[in-house]
Each structure stands twice: as structure tokens, then as C-alpha cells.
Amino acid sequence: MTISQNLPENWVLTLTKRVLISGGGSVLGRGLAERLRHDGCQVWQGSHAVPAGPFSIPMDVGDAEQVQRAIESLRPEMIFHLAASYEPDMEMAFNVNVRGAQNVIDAVAAAGVDARIVMMGSAAEYGVVAAEENPLVEDRCLTPVSVYGLTKAWQTMLSVKAAFEGHDIVVARMFNLDAPGLPSRLFVGSVNRQIQEILAGDRLELQVGALDAARDYVGLEEAIEQLLVIANRGVKGSVYHVASGRPISMRDLLVRKLEAAGLDAAVIRERAVGVARLGYDVPLVYADIARTRALYTE
Numbered sequence: 001m002t003i004s005q006n007l008p009e010n011w012v013l014t015l016t017k018r019v020l021i022s023g024g025g026s027v028l029g030r031g032l033a034e035r036l037r038h039d040g041c042q043v044w045q046g047s048h049a050v051p052a053g054p055f056s057i058p059m060d061v062g063d064a065e066q067v068q069r070a071i072e073s074l075r076p077e078m079i080f081h082l083a084a085s086y087e088p089d090m091e092m093a094f095n096v097n098v099r100g101a102q103n104v105i106d107a108v109a110a111a112g113v114d115a116r117i118v119m120m121g122s123a124a125e126y127g128v129v130a131a132e133e134n135p136l137v138e139d140r141c142l143t144p145v146s147v148y149g150l151t152k153a154w155q156t157m158l159s160v161k162a163a164f165e166g167h168d169i170v171v172a173r174m175f176n177l178d179a180p181g182l183p184s185r186l187f188v189g190s191v192n193r194q195i196q197e198i199l200a201g202d203r204l205e206l207q208v209g210a211l212d213a214a215r216d217y218v219g220l221e222e223a224i225e226q227l228l229v230i231a232n233r234g235v236k237g238s239v240y241h242v243a244s245g246r247p248i249s250m251r252d253l254l255v256r257k258l259e260a261a262g263l264d265a266a267v268i269r270e271r272a273v274g275v276a277r278l279g280y281d282v283p284l285v286y287a288d289i290a291r292t293r294a295l296y297t298e
Contacts, residue, residue: 017040017041017042017077018041018042018074018075018076018077018078019033019036019041019042019043019044019076019077019078019079019080020043020044020046020070020071020074020076020078020079020080020115021033021043021044021045021046021079021080021082022046022047022059022061022079022080022081022082022083022100022104023046023047023061023081023082023083023084023120024044024045024046024047024056024059024082025045025047025049025056026082027177027179027180027181027182027220028082028120028177028179028220028223028224029045029047029080029082030045031179031220031221031224032080032082032224032227033045033055035224035228042055043055044056044057044070044074044076045057046058046059046061046070046083047059047083048060048061048062048083057070057074058070059083061081061083061096061099061100061101061103061104062095062096062099062100062103063103064103064106064107067100067103067104067107068103068106068107068110068111070107071104071107071108071111071113071115072107072110072111072113075111075113076113076115077113077114077115077116078115078116078118078231079104079108079115079116079117079118080118080120080227080231081100081101081104081117081118081119081120082120083096083100084096084097084120084122084148084152085097085148085151086148086185087147087148088146088147088148089147090147090151093147093148093150093151094151094154096151097148097151097152097154097155098151098154098155098158101119101155101158101159102158104117105117105158105159105162105167105169108167109167114168115168116168116169116170116231117159117167117168117169117170118169118170118171118172118227118230118231118234119155119156119159119169119170119171119172120171120172120174121152121155121156121171121172121173121174121239122148122149122152122173122174123136123173123174123175123176123216123243123285123287124144124146124148124149124152125142125144125149125152125153125156125173126140126142126143126144126149126285127142127143127144127145127146127149128143128145129284129285131283131284134247134284134285134286135245135286135287135288135289136241136285136286136287136288137288137291138173138238138239138240138241138288138291139239142156156171156173156239159171159237160237160239163236163237164237168236169236169237170230170231170234170235170236170237170238170239170240171238171239171240172226172227172230172231172234172240172241172242173239173240173241173242174218174223174242174243175215175216175217175218175241175242175243175244175285175286175287176188176215176216176217176218176243177217177218177219177220177223178217178218178219178220178253179219179220179223180192187208187250188217188253190208191206191208191254191257192257194206194207195257195258195261195263198261198263198267199261199263204267205267205268205269206254206258206267206268206269207269207271208250208254208268208269208270208271209270209271210250210270210271211249211250211251211254211268211270212249212250212251212283213249213250213283213284213285214247214248214249214250214283214284214285214286215247215248215250215253215285215286216243216244216245216246216247216248216285216286216287217244217248217253218242218243218244219244222244223242226240226242226243226292227242229292229295229296230242230292230295232295233295233298234295238291240291240292240295241287241288241289241291241292242292243286243287243289243292244286244287244289245286245287245288245289245293246286247284247285247286254268
């Protein structure tokens with residue numbers, strides 16, 4: 001049972017009807033926009049690469065003037081700040097993940113817009129995790145070891161600081177999304193692509209790295225439900241996990257996907273990994289979702 005099954009029937013986002021999503025062209029951004037429109041909200045999807053559609057707008061979050069124009073013209077009541085850079089280049093990551101967040105905060109203040117901002121964080125902020133530390137709680141010390149994790153941790157600290165100064169901000173810290181259409185740099189995205197290639201007859205084997213680690217994966221629908229309840233009921237300045245709260249081994253996740261596609265596990269070719277990547281190849285990472293779960297009963 002997912003925690004969203006505790007929601008009242010026909011529950012919708014009640015705080016707002018005018019929503020802006022940065023990173024609106026992402027898998028999560030598109031899914032969130034579709035759900036909000038279904039619930040009757042007016043939604044604009046901002047992106048540096050503007051997707052087609054009447055409610056898509058140019059919004060490179062690293063461009064302060066572009067962000068300012070978007071927020072002044074749309075005057076949203078809710079902003080989901082999903083835009084992010086996963087590049088290992090520090091300057092690029094800082095410009096999007098840190099300066100981009102600051103640009104959104106500054107633009108809301110300058111425009112005099114009464115908007116709640118939901119900042120999308122990442123489990124990468126935690127860095128290296130010992131097995132006994134699981135399940136991770138939101139107040140666990142942040143010790144990121146990647147450029148992405150570091151800049152997202154800075155974004156979280158920036159958000160908490162801004163909330164202390166009076167801005168209406170909550171942080172939704174995402175673990176691992178399991179959804180169609182994810183980029184191939186992610187395990188799920190790579191697996192999904194290779195399964196489709198096998199089904200199409202374009203390849204015979206599915207190549208992966210070590211599969212012994214266990215992670216916390218959350219489906220798209222459940223992630224959106226959690227985002228909405230965090231947006232609607234989260235306490236200003238607080239951090240909430242977006243996760244399943246359950247670990248699953250990479251091997252079990254892969255086998256499930258193969259079975260769903262009608263394929264046998266015999267197609268798996270597991271490559272040996274010579275050197276563990278600090279902060280990535282830890283054996284077990286999953287979330288404590290008690291704080292998020294509590295929002296459903298308030």
C-alpha cells in the first residue's frame with residue numbers, strides 16, 4: 001500500500017490554481033503538469049528547452065532576467081522548482097542548482113508574488129551512507145561527495161535560510177524515480193531503453209554494472225502524490241522525503257522489469273566493477289518517510 005492511499009477521495013491541491021513548474025520538460029515535470037491540469041489547475045511549464053504547447057514558456061533558471069519575466073507575467077501562486085543540472089562541471093551545476101534557486105526566490109520577492117515554492121532536493125545530498133544509518137531521516141547530516149549532491153545540498157541550505165527570512169519554501173528531497181522516459185544516465189532509464197531495444201530485436205543482451213546494491217525507488221504517480229501533499233501541507237522551511245520508504249535491490253528491480261516485458265533474466269549481462277565509486281556504490285540507501293506520511297493525516 002502506498003502512503004497516498006490514505007488521501008481522502010477526490011483529494012486535489014487546494015492551495016492554488018496557478019502553478020509554474022521549472023524543469024517542466026522533465027519526466028516528473030510533465031507528469032506533475034498533467035496531474036495538476038486534471039485537477040483543474042492552470043499550469044505553465046518552464047524550461048530552457050521549451051516543449052511544444054500553449055502553456056510552455058522559456059525559463060532558463062540560470063538567467064535571472066528570464067526568471068523574473070516569467071514570474072512577473074504569470075504571477076503563480078505555487079512554484080515547483082524541478083530544474084536541475086546533473087553535470088559534474090561545478091560552474092554549470094552551481095549556476096542551475098544554486099543560482100537558479102536564488103533567482104526564483106529573488107524573482108518572487110521582486111514581483112511581490114504570494115507564492116509557495118517547492119524546492120526539489122535529492123538523496124545525493126546525504127553522500128556516503130553506512131548501512132546502519134538506514135532508513136535515513138531528513139535531519140541526518142549532509143555529506144555530499146558528488147558535484148550534484150553538493151550543489152543540491154547548497155540549494156537546500158539556501159532554501160532553509162530564505163524560509164527563515166520569511167519566504168514560503170518547503171524542500172521535497174527525492175530519492176530514486178522509477179518511470180518511463182528517464183534519461184539513460186540513470187539506471188532505470190538505461191534498463192528501460194535496453195529492454196525496448198531487445199523487444200525491437202536491436203540487441204540480444206541487457207548490460208548492467210553490479211546489481212547487489214539496494215535503493216529506494218518510487219513510482220511517478222506516488223512521487224506526484226507526495227509532492228502535492230508536501231506542497232499543500234508542508235511546514236515552511238522543512239524538508240520532506242519523496243520516496244517509497246522501502247529498499248529494493250537493483251537485481252530484483254531489473255528482474256521485475258524484465259518479467260513485466262515478458263523477458264527472461266537470462267538476457268542480463270552483469271559487468272564486474274573494478275573500483276567502487278565513493279558515494280555511489282554504497283550497499284544500502286533508503287528513506288524514512290514518517291514525516292511525509294504524517295502530512296496525509298493532518
